Amino acid sequence: MHSVTVEAVTAAAQRLQSVVTRTPLQLNISLSRRYKANIYLKREDLQLVRSYKLRGAYNLMSSLPQEQLDCGVVCASAGNHAQGFAFSCKALNIKGTIFMPSITPKQKITQTKMFGEDNIEIILTGDTYDDCASAAKKFTEENNMTFIHPFDDEKIIEGQATVGYEICEQLKDIDYVIVPIGGGGLCAGAGSYIKTISPATKIIGTEPEGAPSMTEALKAGHPVELNNIDRFVDGAAVKRVGDITFAICQDILDNVILVPEGEICTTILELYNRDAIVVEPAGALSIAALDFLKDDIEGKNVVCIVSGSNNDIDRMQEIKERSLQYEGLKHYFLINFAQRPGALKQFVNNVLGPDDDITRFEYMQKTNKESGPALIGIELKNKNDYNHLIERMQKLNIQFKELNKDDSLFSYLV
Structure with a gap:
């Protein structure tokens, strides 16, 4: 236990x-x-x-026998453990190798290099922490080094x-x-x-x-x-x-x-x-x-x-963007405009409320734009305005599909 x-x-x-x-x-x-x-x-x-993360990394690394530290240490991290590890490598003057997922924000990579300086080497691999942890453990065994786990120690x-x-x-x-x-x-x-x-x-x-x-x-x-x-x-x-x-x-x-x-x-x-x-x-x-x-x-x-x-x-x-969507203030629609002049103008004048704002507009077809579908992003000031927006589109018989409620289309187009 x-x-x-x-x-x-x-x-x-x-x-x-x-x-x-x-x-x-x-x-x-x-x-x-x-x-x-x-x-x-x-x-x-x-x-x-x-x-x-510095607390755990330094506590473990400073507790290791010197002969273990001399062989070098390895970690896998999405960023914060890497920085604590890098700082500890510099403070204890030991060599460390850091495996980070390839999607790690640049800011975290730059910070890690700043804390570790010449005491560390960074290897970017895998899409998640778990992917890069597997690569790091394999590297650790092959080089007779010590793995500094980010949490399970x-x-x-x-x-x-x-x-x-x-x-x-x-x-x-x-x-x-x-x-x-x-x-x-x-x-x-x-x-x-x-x-x-x-x-x-x-x-x-x-x-x-x-x-x-x-x-x-x-x-x-x-x-x-x-x-x-x-x-x-x-x-x-x-x-x-x-x-x-x-x-x-x-x-x-x-x-x-x-x-x-x-x-x-x-x-x-x-x-x-x-x-x-x-x-x-x-x-x-x-x-x-x-x-x-x-x-x-x-x-x-x-x-x-x-x-x-x-x-x-x-x-x-x-x-x-994620905040606005969660709060019900940002909505994306695929709208098929009627095949007649002025359909877009009517949408702007008669569908949008006084506080609604178009934040994205893109025709999905490069030709025949007036009759083709358009991707429209609308930002509301109040989430309660959403129902009125939908009612006005339905009243004017505007054909639309809401992308927020279709995960596959949403991720593809937005």
Whole structure:
């Protein structure tokens, strides 16, 4: 049976003292007002490598015998573990090889190189973390090196548990702690430490709807490998949680909430616009989960762990798009205009509401445009305007197909 002991976490905290930032636990006024609770943010986005991952990586690597370190270390990561690993390689002056999925945002690759400098080599391979992890493990065995797992290792878990160690020192009366889950290292570590110190505290895990690996593992009673996952929340898009992390999380989790990717995007934009806090999708998970707990947390002390801020600016357009669609403010249609002059003009004048905006217009045929279908993106100011828009199209006998409700067509055309 795996467990995280107070002694081991205290030792990890001392080991990390000169390396990691003791991140603030901040009361967020706007969130507290919205949910009628005391909402505290544990700001691991302000960590040296802009995520909590440095804690686990350094704790494990600094615990290895020197002869093992001399042979070199390897990791596989979607980005944040890679940066913690790279920082640790530089700090301990050891050679490291980092395998990253080929879809990793450029910003994370650049940051990783900055932290590791000449101590690391980066190899891009595979479409998911799981693909590149297989390549990394094979490379590790062939070269007699040591694999530094991103989550499924006791020393990694003890390092991540120092987030919980700090929370318990920063706030004495804690009703809820909401923890993002990818592979489960942070949840297993911080969650089990907090439960030991404060057994009445509820530990709520949260996963992206498109990558529910812990949810499915809990249903099955053991870790299961998901066939397909939505990779958008790259910091938490793992096909299979760890064996050690699952065994611990199974005991300490009070609930796991699945959050739609669109809700996560809305949360990212709100945090940026309202509080000037930059978070990556996985970093927004715990705050996005508040909506699903609002009836339970009123009047309570709630801690949301903001796990990281490594967000590529190139992704902001996609984040905005996903948010608008989730909020019911953005709709795409294939519209067949009648074969007569002025059909498009009539659409603009008689179908669009005063606050509706065409954000995309594209004829699907290069010839015979006036009678061919057009792809039209419409942005609404209020989601309640949607029904009126549909009614006006039906009243004018406009032939249309809504792409948002047809996944195969939507992914092909939009």
